[in-house]
Amino acid sequence: MKKLTLGQAAAGLACGELSSVQLTAAALAHIADEQGEGVRAFTRVYAPWAQRQALAADRRRAEGNPLSALDGVPVSVKDLFDVAGEATAAGSRVLAAAPVAAKHAAVVERLLQAGAVVIGKTNMTEFAYSGLGINPHYGTPANPWDRAVRRIPGGSSSGAAVAVAEGMCFGSIGSDTGGSVRIPAAFCGLTGFKPTARRISDGGLLPLSPSLDSIGVIAHDVAGCIVLDTAIAERPLQPQLKNLSQARFAVPQTLVLDDLDEEVAAAFHLSLQRLVEAGAQIEHIPCAEFAELAAINAAGGFTALESWRWHHALIAEHAEEYDPRVLSRIRRGQPLGEGDLQQLRQLRAEWQRRVTAAVQMFDALLMPTVPLVAPTIAGLEADEDAYFSINGAALRNPSVINFLDGCALSLPCQRPGGAPVGLMLAGLPMHDEALLGWALAIERCLAGA
Numbered sequence: 001m002k003k004l005t006l007g008q009a010a011a012g013l014a015c016g017e018l019s020s021v022q023l024t025a026a027a028l029a030h031i032a033d034e035q036g037e038g039v040r041a042f043t044r045v046y047a048p049w050a051q052r053q054a055l056a057a058d059r060r061r062a063e064g065n066p067l068s069a070l071d072g073v074p075v076s077v078k079d080l081f082d083v084a085g086e087a088t089a090a091g092s093r094v095l096a097a098a099p100v101a102a103k104h105a106a107v108v109e110r111l112l113q114a115g116a117v118v119i120g121k122t123n124m125t126e127f128a129y130s131g132l133g134i135n136p137h138y139g140t141p142a143n144p145w146d147r148a149v150r151r152i153p154g155g156s157s158s159g160a161a162v163a164v165a166e167g168m169c170f171g172s173i174g175s176d177t178g179g180s181v182r183i184p185a186a187f188c189g190l191t192g193f194k195p196t197a198r199r200i201s202d203g204g205l206l207p208l209s210p211s212l213d214s215i216g217v218i219a220h221d222v223a224g225c226i227v228l229d230t231a232i233a234e235r236p237l238q239p240q241l242k243n244l245s246q247a248r249f250a251v252p253q254t255l256v257l258d259d260l261d262e263e264v265a266a267a268f269h270l271s272l273q274r275l276v277e278a279g280a281q282i283e284h285i286p287c288a289e290f291a292e293l294a295a296i297n298a299a300g301g302f303t304a305l306e307s308w309r310w311h312h313a314l315i316a317e318h319a320e321e322y323d324p325r326v327l328s329r330i331r332r333g334q335p336l337g338e339g340d341l342q343q344l345r346q347l348r349a350e351w352q353r354r355v356t357a358a359v360q361m362f363d364a365l366l367m368p369t370v371p372l373v374a375p376t377i378a379g380l381e382a383d384e385d386a387y388f389s390i391n392g393a394a395l396r397n398p399s400v401i402n403f404l405d406g407c408a409l410s411l412p413c414q415r416p417g418g419a420p421v422g423l424m425l426a427g428l429p430m431h432d433e434a435l436l437g438w439a440l441a442i443e444r445c446l447a448g449a
Helices: 006-015 020-032 047-062 106-113 158-165 182-188 222-232 262-277 288-296 301-321 324-333 338-359 377-382 384-404 432-446
Strands: 042-045 074-078 117-122 172-175 191-194 215-219 248-252 281-285 364-368 407-412 422-427
Touching: 006 020, 006 047, 006 222, 020 042, 020 047, 020 074, 020 117, 042 158, 047 117, 074 106, 074 158, 106 117, 106 222, 117 158, 158 172, 158 182, 158 215, 182 191, 182 215, 182 384, 182 407, 182 422, 191 222, 191 384, 191 432, 215 222, 222 407, 222 432, 262 281, 262 364, 262 422, 262 432, 288 338, 288 384, 301 324, 301 338, 324 384, 338 384, 377 384, 384 407, 384 422, 407 432, 422 432
Parallel strands: 074 117, 074 172, 248 281, 248 364
Antiparallel strands: 042 117, 172 215, 191 215, 191 407, 364 422, 407 422
């Protein structure tokens, strides 16, 4: 069976040309393929359970009672969402003996209520604390691009992106604290949507930083992301295709355009050119506030402070079992206390106020998702300085939107035959519906439609 988008799979199910049993069997075969990345993309595969879910979905459709457009479509969830009856590992070995989850995470429950076939849990950076996707415990799934060289998938939702790209599922649910959905989507040539955090329940999510964590989705296209978001959100959206001739977009000039790879710069500027040709108005604005984030987060920020609070007892007993590169980042939060947290909250609120004032008249901000194309796994595993340098570069642009508490989406914008490059469009908090409407229009424009 050829690789399908989520929308194509759902349409095939709706018209009876495909069955959930067929789709699930094909997805499981891709996962089990010894020549593929399934063994590294997934930490758990729910083959018997997925087959039972698929049979139930086909029965509902035969009776004319599908639960949603997603009914019978195989999807995956990141390894930090609770699934009842098993311990949640979060890409680590540290929690192997932890108590099993008493119930499903909220998003897993909502997927099941929509009839989605939950096919397995995807690999990730340990405890979601890196934008690269490298995992020394379960292995690192290789990017689908330039597979022979084995490049990073991006993180922390690494397996989520590789699973979608390789046909192991049609959509993935991940988390995004500083870009962990958008970065792997950009590196792997996919679409990744980070909604406003409060729109999706985080019940049953193993946290990294509650102040910044959000739950997002990865699919081949915007339509697939909308279907997934509809399934997991408490209040579904109804995005409408926008008219680019009415668009007013802003391109920030501070920070987010620094040190772009030649390939990223070329793809980004070509994308802007196409949007202008389609009638969009694009303005270049300073956004000098972006330069303040390095100083605000100099001591580690919310992520270090809040992850240390969650992990310090585990680290006291199991430090040697952590990925050392993750452990070192968590430990940055050790000297930070309640006063630091309150100061961070005050600085963030003031920063958000000033950024909102500067950008609220625009329909979206446009920037490269990440400033570079995916480097090799081996190169970063062998060089700690390169690891931390590339990690900082990958997180730089997406993390601005998490600090803003905004919504954002990464769209593939690479030139034909080129390395995957992501174009990020971002909006203010709770502007998700309008942003997705603009994303549909930009996607069509970049595809030449």
